[in-house]
Amino acid sequence: MSGIKKLAGQTLWYGLPTIASRFLGYALNILLFWLYKPASTASITQVYAVIPFLNILFTYGLETSYFRFVQQQSQDRLYNTLFSSMIATTVLFTGTLIAFAPTIAAAIDFADHPEYIRWIAWIMFFDSLATIPFAKLRQEGRPRKYALIKVSNIVFNVGLVLFFIGVCPRWYAENPNNPLLFFYDPTIDIGYYIIANILASILTLLLLFSELKAYRPRFEWTLWKQVMQYSYPLIVVGFGGMINEMLSRLVYTRVLNLPREEELRQLGIFGANYKLAVLITIFIQIFRMGAEPFFFNQSGSKDAPRTYARVMKFFVIACCLLWLGIVVNLPLIKYIGYGKNAADYGEGIGIIPILAMGSVFLGIYYNLTVWYKLTNKTLTGAWITLAGALITILLNIWWIPLFQYYGSAWATFVCYAFMMVISYVMGQKHYPIPYATKKLIAYLVIVVLLFFLHKLFTHFVPNIWLGTGLGLVCMGAFTWFVVQVEKKEFQKMPYIGKYIK
Template identity: 55%
Template sequence: MSIKKLAGQTLWYGVPRIFSRFLSFGISLLGFQLFDPNGSYAFTQIYAVVPFLNILFTYGLETSYFRFAQDHDRQKLYNTLNVSIIITTILFTALLFLFEKPLTSFIGMQRHPEFVTWMIWIVFFDTLYTIPMARLRQEERPRKYAFINMFSVLLNVALVLFFFYVAKPAREADPYTFLGQLYRPEIGIGYFIISNVIASAACLLLLYKEFTSFRFEFDMKLWKEVMKYSYPLIIVGFGGMINEMLSRLVYQKVSTATVTQREFELGVFGANYKLAVLITIFIQIFRMAAEPFFFNQSRQEGAQRMYARVMKFFVIACCFMFLFIALFLEAWKVLIAGKHPEYAEGLHIVPVLSMASIFLGIYYNLSVWYKLTNKNMTGAYITIAGAVITILLNIWWIPQFKYTGAAWATFCCYFFMMAISYVLGQKYYPIPYPKKKLITYLVIVTLMYILHEMIARNLDPHSSYYKITYYGAGLLFFALFTLLIMKVERKELARLPFVGKFFARPATR
C-alpha cells in the first residue's frame, strides 16, 4: 500500500470518523450544558473506565489479527479469534456482574450503581464486533466500516435528543403519558449511557454478514501462537488509557478537597479534557488505516523510509491541530462554558493535554518496531513504567495543583513513553526519522502558543479591540506556520497525491 492509498483510506476512515466523533463530542458537550460539573462527574467517570475495559476484553486480538493474517489461513484465524473473544466476553461480563458492587465502590459510583450496569453492557456489545470490524479493515473495506460507525453515532445522538427534548418535556407536561413515562428525572445524565448501550447493540445487526461467515471452529495451536504475541498488547493498549483511568482514580484517593469539591474538579477536568479531542480523533482515525498498512508494508523494500515519511506527515498534521486548538481557546470556551462558566476555569490545561496527545500519537507510530520484531513485552514494560510515573506524579501534584497537576502528569507520562520507545526502537529496528526537524516543528508551535498567550494576557478582555487582536494574532501565527511548512517541505508536498501539483516547480527550459 502506497502513501497515496494510505491517505485515501485514512480519508475513508477519517471523514466519517471525524463527523461521528464530532457528533459524539457535541453530545458530551450537551451533557456539560445540561448538567453542572457535579452532575457531569458520573458521566466523566464512566467514560474513563469504558476504554480500560475495552482493552481488557479484547486483549490485543485486533492487532494480532492484522499480524497473523499476513502468513496464516485467514478464515481459520477469523474463526479461532471469534470463538476466543465470544467465550471470554461472556466470561468477563459474568465476572463483572458478580463483582459489580466492589467495582462500583472502586470507581466511586456508589451514588449511581445503575450506571455501572449499563457500562458493562456497552463493553459487552462493543467487544463482540471487534474481530468482524477488524476484518473489514484488514480486507480494506473502509466504506462499510465507516457506515457502521456513522450509524452507531447517529442512533446514539438521536436517542439522546429524544430523551431530553421529547420525553423530558412530555413528562413535564404530563408525567402519565406514554412519552412522559419514558423519562425519569433521577436518571439524568444516565440517559447518555443508555443511548450508548442501545446504539452499540444495534451495530451487531449491521454485521450480520460477517457473523454468518463465521464458523465455530477453534485451532488451539494457532490460538496459543496468537496469545503469545497478543497478551503483552493488553498492557500496551493501556498506554492511551492509563491517564484517563488512573488520573481520575488517583484523584479521588489523594485529593484533600471535600467530596463535593472533588467531584466538581473532576467534572471541570473531564470537560476540558474533551477539548483535546481533535488530536485524539486524528490519532484514532490514523491508526485505523495505519496499523494494517504498517504490517502490509513491512515486507516491502524501503519500509523503514516509508515509516519515516508517514511519521513526518503525522507530526505536521498534529502541529496544525495543536495550533487550531491552542490559539483559539476563547472560541472553544463557548462550547463548554456557555451555560456553566465554571467549566472555563480549567481552560489552561487544554494546550498541555493537547501536546500530551501528540506525544501519545508519536508513541503509537513508534510502536511499529516492537510489533514487527515480536517484542511486544517491551512495549508492555514501557506502558507499566508510564503508569508508575502517572501514579507518582498524581500523588505528588494533585494535592498541590488539583487537575492542573493531573494534566502535567499526563504530559510527563506520554513524553517518557515516546522518548524511551524512540531510543529502544532505534536499537532494535532503526528507522530514519527526521528527528531534528520534527522536534523543531513541535518547539515552534509551542513557542507560538506561549507568545500568543502573552499577547492575550496583556490585553483588556473587556475592551472593544480584544477579540480582534486575539483572533488576529492567532490567525497570523497559524498562517506563518503554514508558510514555513510549505517552504521547508515543498519537495515532500509535491510528491503527495491530489495536492502535489500545487507545489511542483515549473519545468525549466
C-alpha cells in the first residue's frame, strides 16, 4: 500500500499543473469557439494535429529511456549524453521544418499558411530542449518545481492569448495608430494563438535554467547506442499512437469530396468536439506522469504484479466515473463550451461518448504496456501500435466519406479496443499480472447502461436541468455500488480509507 500511496502523492503533484494547464487550455479553446465559427478554427485544429507527430520525432523516446537507464547508469553520464543528442537533433529537425514549411503546409491542405509551420518549428525547438531536464526533475522526485514551471507556462500562455486575441483587436479598432500596438498585425488574427505558445515555451526553458546549467557537453557513443536500441521501437510506438489519435484531423479534408467551405466547417466541428471528448485524457496524462517512473521503480519487488493489478483496478474505476460524468452532461457542456456558436459546434456532440470511451480503452492500454517495457520487448509494443495505426488509416479512409466525423469517431473506438485486447492477451503470456478482468469489464458495462438509461430519459423529457439532476444520480449510484464492492480495498487507501465504514 505504501507504493500506491507514493504513486498517489506523485500523481497529485504532477496532476495539479496538468489539470490546471489542460483546463486553462480548454478555456482558451472555448474562447476560440465563442469568437470564431467552425471554419475559422479549422486551421488551428489542423496545425496542432501536426505537433504530436513532431514531438515524437524530436524526442524519439529519450524521456522513457532516461527513466529506464538511470537505474543502471551514472545519472550525469546519461544526462549529458542524452541531452547532447537532443540538442544536435533538435537543431537539425527545426532547420528542416523551417526550410520545407511551404511543402509541409501544402501536405496538410493549408498551403496559404506556411508561417504556421515555421512557428510550430520554434515551439518544438524550445519544448524539445526542455524534455530531458523535465525527465531529470521527475526521476529525482521533485514534483513541486515541475508543477511550478508547468503552471507558469500555461498562465503565461493564457495571458498572452487573451491579450493578442481579446485585447489587441479592441485597441486596434479604437485606434490603429496606438503606439502600444507597434508589434501587432491584425492580419495574423487567430495565428497569435501559436505565437503565444512560442513565447510560453521560451519561458519554460528559462525556468529550467538550473537543470540546463548542470549539463556538460559530453557524449558517450557506446551508451547512446545502448539507449537507442531500447528507444527506437518507442519511436514507432509513438508515431503509431499519434496516427491513431491525430490522423483523422490531418486527412479529414483530404478524403471528403465536399465544397471547401463545408469541409472546413465539418473539420472545425470535429476538432472542437474531439477536444471536449478527450477531457478524460487529462486524467490519463496525469496518471502516466506518476506511473511511468513508479512502474520501473517497483519492477524489482516480488509483489510488483499484484501492485500493477491494483493500480489498474483503481484506474479503471476512475475512468468509468469520469466517462459517465462527461456523457450525462453533454447538453450542459455544449452550451458552456460553445456559447453563442452552440448550434454550430453542437451538431457533432454525439461523437463525444464514442471518443471518450475510446480514450478509456487507450488509458487501459497504457497501463497494460508495462509488460513489454519491463521485459525489454518494446519492439512487440511497436508492432501492436502499428497494427492499430493500420486499422485507423483504413477505417478513416473508408468511413469518413460515408459517415463524416462519426465514421472517424468509430474508427478511433475500434482501434483502441483492438490495441487494448491484444496487449492484454500478449502481456498475460509474457508477464502475467493478476488483473480483476471480469470485474473491470462489469464496471465498464454498468456505466454504459447508465448512459443509455439517462439518454432514454432525456429523449422523452428534454429538460437540461432534469437531465443534469439524473446524471448526478447516475454518478452517485455508480460510486455507491463501487464502494460497496471494493469496500475492503478503499478502507486501505490513504486519506479516504478512514471515511469508508
